[in-house]
Amino acid sequence: MAEQPLILGIETSCDETGVGLVRGTTLLANAVASSVDEHVRFGGVVPEVASRAHLQAIVPTLERALTEAEVTLDDVDAIAVTAGPGLAGALMVGVSAAKSLALALDKPLYGVNHLVGHVAAEQLENGPLTEPVVALLVSGGHTEILHVTEIATAAEMLGQTLDDAAGEAFDKVARLIGLKYPGGPHIQRAAAEGDPAAIRFPRGLTSQRDMSRHRYDFSFSGLKTAVARWVETAEREGRTVPVPDVAAAFQEAVADVLTHKAVLACTERGVRTMVLAGGVAANARIRDLTRERCAAAGIELRQPRLSLCTDNGAMIAALGAAVVEHGLPPSSLDFATDSSLPVTQVAV
Amino acid sequence: MLLLAMDTSTPAVTVALHDGDRTVAETTTVDARRHTELLAPALVGLLAEAGADRRDLTDIAVGVGPGPFTGLRVGLAAARTLGAALDIPVIGVCSQDIIAHGVRAAGADAGMPFIVATDARRREVYWAYYAPTGERLAGPQVGPAADIASSLPAEVKSAPLRAAGAGALLYAEAFAAVLEPEYPSAGDLASAVVSKAVPIVSPEPMYLRRPDVAPPSPRKSVLTSMRSTAH
């Protein structure tokens, strides 16, 4: 069998500059430069800070990926890049670099969807997916349930957050209880010492009425406000805020609503495989509860390692590989970035 | 030699090829919002027009701004990536210097000092001040066009300020005369580099402004706001 084409993937939709190299579903390199440290003092990703960092990191990260994979640019058969969704100015750095690379190498370029890329990343971990799958994507930038019937061509958004992303909720609650940015790891650490049942925080969009209109959607702003109210009331009454309990109860509320709705999507759509991805999928409680509930519902849970869960170039290369294998035409060199690219558009 | 020159620091996406003797091809498209879409096809068209192959390129020169950040980065990311992929050197030139070279090439300076001012948005311009020799005497800086005169050395303050660039057109009332060109041209960039008429800098963006952000504000009470809306 002839060797599968070598795909180079570029990702710059948020605060990670990623360049990955992939053949089919085999991972060869996954180089990432993160600007997360530059965002700490702002308590969240600042688009202009991220865009500046992408420009500085893009060529060094490309070189690192080539070294890691022990290949040269001449070996590359096609280039894939995140066309959206994401931060407009950040996307443009990656797309400009990818177009230039395609031009310099005279190789086809594929602009692809970041969200579907998260699902494609799983194929680098455990081999080809058997579609259809439901994907639960949770990160600082997005919170979605996708229904993927064919990775290269057909994905549908079943539900998404109406306000904050799950990761943003972690960041904001961390700040409320005096923990650092990014909130995810700090809340998880504090929660390990706390009682998740100590406080009952609300599960957004789970009332009967919401379940008819927003069956697979999420909302975390009410939860965030509930935590703020609880903390402030305790402070006013002169009580010490039990940070571990608040962290554990908050984390439980997020894990509960995420996994409940994702499992529901699987059972209602008759889908037997769930993919869990995105940076927040690193949270141990979210992982454990997803595994538990999938097992109880007879759903196979697939999850890539953390470095493939967070934003990276390998996931974009993986999706590019699927698109190439499917025989889809390359993108035209004049394609635009689309900060709200719909998930139905797997490739542009 | 075959020098590829480009600048995306203004609404103009401009690219040119120079063979050491002359500019052999040049394309400029003005559209402030479509730099990412326009640049790569412009480069393909440029090579085709000159009958050149990408592997014929020997050098890349890019305008480093100052200019609106997002568009500016499109050109810098392209120049750096092309340079790395083709393994050829990439140099930078201050984008104001490119316009200044255009002013002098057209004889629009009439032997007098002049300003180059480009649109920095937020009612400000990126500006620099040039001697008739083409030497940059002040700037680039960012600020309101009306404040340029007071930022200049005392001996030139009294002279009427003549300015080129889209910032001069936009705030014409701040200047005694508006000169051509409105935007930098990659042809001017290429000939300025070949004739060594401009300072060469590394291909690093000139932002002149910090990212527009503030650290998070202190926590606001949610209880009071709830109470006031509850009844």
Ligand SMILES: [Zn+2]
């Ligand atoms: Zn992501």
